[in-house]
Amino acid sequence: MIGARFSLYPMGDDFVPIILKAVQALNAYPLEQETDDISTFLSGEENALFAALEAAFARAIQSDRHVVMNLTLSRGCPGEPGEDVCDPAPTVSQLAGGPSAADATHPHIACQFSLYPMGTHSYMETIYAQIKRAQQNRAVSTVPQHFCTRLEGPLPAVMAQLREAFDHAAETTPHVVIHATLSANSPTGA
Amino acid sequence: MIGARFSLYPMGDDFVPIILKAVQALNAYPLEQETDDISTFLSGEENALFAALEAAFARAIQSDRHVVMNLTLSRGCPGEPGEDVCDPAPTVSQLAGGPSAADATHPHIACQFSLYPMGTHSYMETIYAQIKRAQQNRAVSTVPQHFCTRLEGPLPAVMAQLREAFDHAAETTPHVVIHATLSANSPTGA
Numbered sequence A, B: 001m002i003g004a005r006f007s008l009y010p011m012g013d014d015f016v017p018i019i020l021k022a023v024q025a026l027n028a029y030p031l032e033q034e035t036d037d038i039s040t041f042l043s044g045e046e047n048a049l050f051a052a053l054e055a056a057f058a059r060a061i062q063s064d065r066h067v068v069m070n071l072t073l074s075r076g077c078p079g080e081p082g083e084d085v086c087d088p089a090p091t092v093s094q095l096a097g098g099p100s101a102a103d104a105t106h107p108h109i110a111c112q113f114s115l116y117p118m119g120t121h122s123y124m125e126t127i128y129a130q131i132k133r134a135q136q137n138r139a140v141s142t143v144p145q146h147f148c149t150r151l152e153g154p155l156p157a158v159m160a161q162l163r164e165a166f167d168h169a170a171e172t173t174p175h176v177v178i179h180a181t182l183s184a185n186s187p188t189g190a
Helices: A015-028 A046-061 A098-105 A123-135 A155-169 B015-028 B046-061 B098-105 B123-135 B155-169
Strands: A002-010 A032-035 A040-043 A067-075 A108-117 A141-145 A148-154 A176-184 B002-010 B032-035 B040-043 B067-075 B108-117 B141-145 B148-154 B176-184
Touching: A002 A015, A002 A046, A015 A040, A015 A046, A040 A046, A046 A067, A046 A155, A046 A176, A067 A155, A067 B067, A108 A123, A108 A155, A108 B176, A123 A141, A123 A148, A123 A155, A148 A155, A155 A176, A176 B108, B002 B015, B002 B046, B015 B040, B015 B046, B040 B046, B046 B067, B046 B155, B046 B176, B067 B155, B108 B123, B108 B155, B123 B141, B123 B148, B123 B155, B148 B155, B155 B176
Parallel strands: none
Antiparallel strands: A002 A040, A002 A067, A032 A040, A067 A176, A108 A148, A108 A176, A141 A148, B002 B040, B002 B067, B032 B040, B067 B176, B108 B148, B108 B176, B141 B148
């Protein structure tokens, strides 16, 4: 089973309509969805999942508010029902014109993410391999930090890099979790 | 090495002064601190760490804004320098009057947390044991959810429960991470 849990934090008095509008973007995707007062749980096919997450954050960013998305990605959790479905295919933004077009038209965001390959002694090797892979991706800038790795770049490129790590880490361990914080329009700057 | 990385999200136009004021609360504690545009990294002695985190969130909540804290707790990460220091002692809120007094004077918050015992095949047993332990804690209400466990109760009780899980999980595995989302003053209600 592949799924996600995310929250959106628009830093403004009008945070409620911004969140509601962003969450409505999920309706275009065939995913199981449960929203509570803290976060929204999504589960389903991986392409739809990543496209839905990107669409929701992109819509929230349109507000020009400083908006943060807190994201948990999980695959293969033994405590969850169902099975893994993975058929890599273009995401919404890739379909919309590929990374080059995305670079020009999508907002620049900053991200901190942590990768957790569960149930294996060699998890640090898997983590280091994915950091190295991110550092080789010229579409994002990558800086290791305490407890996480920082990515910066256009939203579609950052989402694609998160998915790269999520997919490749699964080659060595079936249960993989990523926690990511995505930040746009920060007054502090990136 | 024990440390944390946290962000505060006050949902209002005045989010900048609320964050800055809350982060200033950290100065009262002898901790290593690095703040960037996404989050603040803290490292040091465990009692000071938990007291500082609680103080920062408590100060942000005073604004009466809907405020969320995104928190990563980490101990024993082989990729980090230094050593573990753990000497359980009263936290700030316990010193201020204990759980009963805290119940009456501290805000009710909702929390979703996930526990990651790293580098061990038996991590699910450790996770289930800590969920069971939380369920036995009458100071908080505990509900398992997809990818996380929900806690509700007074801020000091929720922080104490997170620390319980953080400390007890370390008895079976040296590298433990917790991701928690703490929410106060939500218009959706708890």
